[in-house]
Amino acid sequence: MMNKLLRFRTLTLCTIFTIIGATSIEQLLPNNRREVWHSSSVLAQTAENQVANQVYQKTSLAVVTVQTGRGHGSGFVVSQDGFIITNAHVIKPPPRNQKELENYNNQDFPSVVTVVFADGRKVPADVRGFGKGGLDLAVLKIQTQSKLRTLPLATAGSAKVGDRIFTLGTPVDRNFNDTFTQGHITRIDKTNGKIQHDAVIMGGNSGGPLLNVQGQVIGVNTDGISGREKLNTGMNFAIPVSQVQSFITAARKGDVSPVSTIFERTKAPTVATISLNDQVVNGSLAEGDPIRKNGSFVNLYQFQGRAGQQVVIEMTSQKINSFLSLYQMRESSEGQELKKIAENDDREPGDFNAQIATSLPEDGVYLIVATSQERGETGNYTLRATAKP
Structure with missing residues (x-):
């Protein structure tokens, strides 16, 4: 009798699982187990958000809008004595059409620009020099401010494809200052170290920092590829921190170019x-x-x-x-x-x-x-x- 009962129970269980075979295991679990799985997902998302919030809080006050007579870009403070890094093309844009090409003079740029901090402070900054050999970097110098926030530089070569990254800057219009976006590194050029990433940047982000999850600078945003409707395509580029470090060292020694070298007219183009x-x-x-x-x-x-x-x-x-x-x-x-x-x-x-x-x-x-x-x-x-x- 007992053997028949066991066979009956086994047959019954097999029948039940055959009937509900399409049902997910998750649905068969008690509610408290499902809540644990759901809570783990929520906790992971919350942790990611906390990282982003922490990076923003640590870095925002060290990022500036760089205003020139022709437009604006972004930049960031790298030292307590007031050195600021931005792109050379923010200070001296290359020619955009034939007329500008014909009249281009690389010595025609403002010697003093205005930097605007996220808290609204506006400070004049001297243009101290540019990268040599076409390097799209410029260094500015402001008078020492009290409680000046700075951004630390990451170790050269520490950035890897797939790393989560963040950007801060002033895209499109100066009223959009302190805009924070995030994405991932999608490629690193094996020859020059240039970083390709998919965080959204647009005109005005040039010169702003590319940051890792520790809030350290791994690059300087310089350009991107836009679609036909001027929309961001997710192919954006940053100068690697190794070149930024070398440029800062050279700038402190005065070993920088007095003019932008990103577009040099050593002879008339034909x-x-x-x-x-x-x-x-x-x-x-x-x-x-x-x-x-x-x-x-x-x-x-x-x-x-x-x-x-x-x-x-x-x-x-x-x-x-x-x-x-x-x-x-x-x-x-x-x-x-x-x-x-x-x-x-x-x-x-x-x-x-x-x-x-x-x-x-x-x-x-x-x-x-x-x-x-x-x-x-x-x-x-x-x-x-x-x-x-």
Whole structure:
């Protein structure tokens, strides 16, 4: 009788679990077990929020808005005696169109700017110098303020892909000062250490700090890639702390450039004409060529294109890490404006040659910017342009 009873109980349990087999184990647990699981998730989220809040509280008062006669950017205090780091292009922007290019003078920039702290204090700051060799950094100096908050620098090389990061700055408009965003490191360039991340930054964030979870500076936000609607794409870049540390050391010794070097006109830029009939041009990047914001040398080419035309542009070299950009040239009341159409630095993974394959949006003149991915690279290259029917 007992054996029959045991068989009956076993059969009953098997039947029950067969019937409710689609039910999750979580639903079968007592409410207190489910509450424990839910509480763990909430605690994890709360801990993440606490980290973000702590980073903001520790760093906010050391981050400033840098106001110039032309606009604004961001910066941060690095020492009790009033040294502030920002981007060179915040103080002296590179030319944005043909008219500005023709009139560009790298010595024409304000010697004194205004820095605004998160608590509303406005303080004049002397422009003490710029990074050499195209480094997009500038150092400012204010008179010592009482209880001046500073940001510590992280150990060089401590940042890793996947790390959680934070930004502070003044995007878009100076009324948006003290804006705090967060994200993760998505890439670190193996050659120059430049940090790519997905925290939201926009115009005005330039010069602001990129922070780790300890509130230490791991980089200086410098630029990003925007979509066609001027929206942030999540591809943003920061100068690594190793270069920031070296720059601060040089600045204290007075070993900085008196003018911005991110765009140097050592010789007037020339624009060569290239045809789309599979023409091959042998060129070279050399000392004395115009310089991009990242310090790389530039050669310029133009061609006449048609709306809907499929074009393929290739840049190959055994000497340099090729980089191509394609712009549409437009006339405006301020002169010629450039609209970016496409850019590419590698044809495919492991291939340092560049290729752009795209459809032209309108009839008109287009500008090819042939350069290198890395600052200061020189060497020969071959450029080929083709239009597909």
